[in-house]
Amino acid sequence: MAASVKDVARHAGLSVGTVSNVLNRPDTVTDATRAKVMAAIDELGYVRNEAARQLRAGMSNCVGVIVLNSSNPFFNDVAAGAEAWGADANVSVLVGNSGEIVAREKAYLDLFEEQRVRGVLLSPVGQVTKRLQRMRRGGIAAVLVDRDVAGEFSSVSVDDRLGGRLAMQHLIDMGRRRIAFVGGPLSLGQVADRFAGAAEVAGEHSDVTLEFVATDRLTLAHGRVAGERLIARAATTRPDAVFAANDLLALGLLQAITTTRSLRVPDDIALIGYDDIDFAAGAAVPLSSIAQPRFELGRLAMDLLLKEAEDPSRAVERVVLQPFLVARASTGADAVTVA
């Protein structure tokens, strides 16, 4: 059906080797033949068969990316960063969404392995160390994104403990003392580290209390539920500030709080999130947040991955980026307060 290099060769009155040379080493071929081949390609609508090319090369020019939750704009930007950098190196990016589900993570790893991708970029959810080691032995590199596994693999992450510290310190600076951390599960490294950072700072202030409010996942809906739980409390036991493990949770909390109209943000309760997604600035009470260089995160991870794929004996490298505070109205940082 589709024209092959053989058809092109016949049509141009040349050999397949020559056609291949035109395609891959145009300088080794005479201008006249190049023109003839190009004409034949055009005429037949030839499109090279990537599968055959890959089979011959023994490796594809793709890398796989597995994100934790594609409905979180944060991961979108990380993937975009990786893709942009990959495009420069002429590798395509396949994006899979594990949804924090171990089985889906495994399914994508299977897929990528069958495709013989150059490497895999992922924020692991299951116990993948052994699997990744096996894949590495098979020539597939791996770089961890936004999470770190015992120095076995290269990784690019953001210092979540520091982020937790920044958020907590900010709330304290704004005069809050009874603080709740909302998030979960703690099995997610990000959540654990952010909480740990917050706890550290809390420990440095004798008049500050830090409470852990667990959620099952980090979504808008879960944030709403957690918000309703907080609202239902008596004023005396209610926190005067909330540090949410990410912005989706924080925005859910915000919605629960503002719709009931029983509390005001930030007057009655301050709120800070994490990730600084675009919707954070756009919320009706602009949300304070801990920003991460997410595009950069993806870009650096891809860079490390390509280097490692190039030279598998390369030493493991662990890059840690710095988060930073973006203070907005939801913590009273602006003069603006909205009922």
Next chain:
Amino acid sequence: MAASVKDVARHAGLSVGTVSNVLNRPDTVTDATRAKVMAAIDELGYVRNEAARQLRAGMSNCVGVIVLNSSNPFFNDVAAGAEAWGADANVSVLVGNSGEIVAREKAYLDLFEEQRVRGVLLSPVGQVTKRLQRMRRGGIAAVLVDRDVAGEFSSVSVDDRLGGRLAMQHLIDMGRRRIAFVGGPLSLGQVADRFAGAAEVAGEHSDVTLEFVATDRLTLAHGRVAGERLIARAATTRPDAVFAANDLLALGLLQAITTTRSLRVPDDIALIGYDDIDFAAGAAVPLSSIAQPRFELGRLAMDLLLKEAEDPSRAVERVVLQPFLVARASTGADAVTVA
């Protein structure tokens, strides 16, 4: 490096044909040999080479999806619908983001064609008719999503004119008369159709005025800018309701309006968006919106695509889904859903 079917065969003391049979037609093989092969596979860590498989089969088991803007949660859900349905049929989905840029659309089409995907699902941005026809001749099916091109191809879309009518009618029902449509560019079919629907309804009410407020793109930031323009107007010329072409715009508008605190939503100005993304319900003033069955949209499109890939002579089919109103606080309604 990686073990091949040949290695497995040797290791199991059988032939490659038999190994292949174990993998692809397990019933034609005796229990004992199956066990032997499985053991060998396990021991060698064999993973089948998808490229070779594809080469032999002449076609991959992937389909490509090209979305207009991956930072709009709407497209995420469309893609998720397509992916879910594809998974049932054992096809993987490659997602590309054109960002409404013709060159990137072309780049993804090239990639997909080289990969010999079964078909392509896309919301076209450039003039792709001829290209898609050529690809179809080469055995690659195409289905258009959320946009329709002159009956040449199958498509799944949502009736944007009706959606525009619904939004407009709702605003009128809520007592609004001076209405502004915010959106653009009109070269986007969705924007044009939604505005056309709104204009139709406006024409049916002699006391209603409809104004067009142009934006360059459909993003949060552009919504914020448009909002500031509206706020700056004198009360007498200011609209009492805004219909935004999508939710990103609407949320941007909302933020501009609420932070200046000069106007209240919905009392001074009602606001309705389009798409009903998750952040709409989660906004501090829950946003009324026109919902589209986006997951279904992706699902149906994938279904059509797979059918067409199966039987290329299949008649073109054009599915049009119905949007529906989700009324929330931003138009002064309680959370009511109307079909």
Next chain:
DNA sequence: GCGCCTGGATGAAACGTTTCATTCCACACT
């Protein structure tokens, strides 16, 4: 006991590239 049948295993061919050792040819140099 002989031929036939059948379930199961076999091995070669083919898919479309790329690579590389080889061949070919024209031209310059001796």
Next chain:
DNA sequence: AGTGTGGAATGAAACGTTTCATCCAGGCGC
């Protein structure tokens, strides 16, 4: 004129599957 020389084209091999015609060993009916 003969001999190198080097640039350009060639064609076969190989990549890892799947498929399919073939082959083989037993079991069965006669």
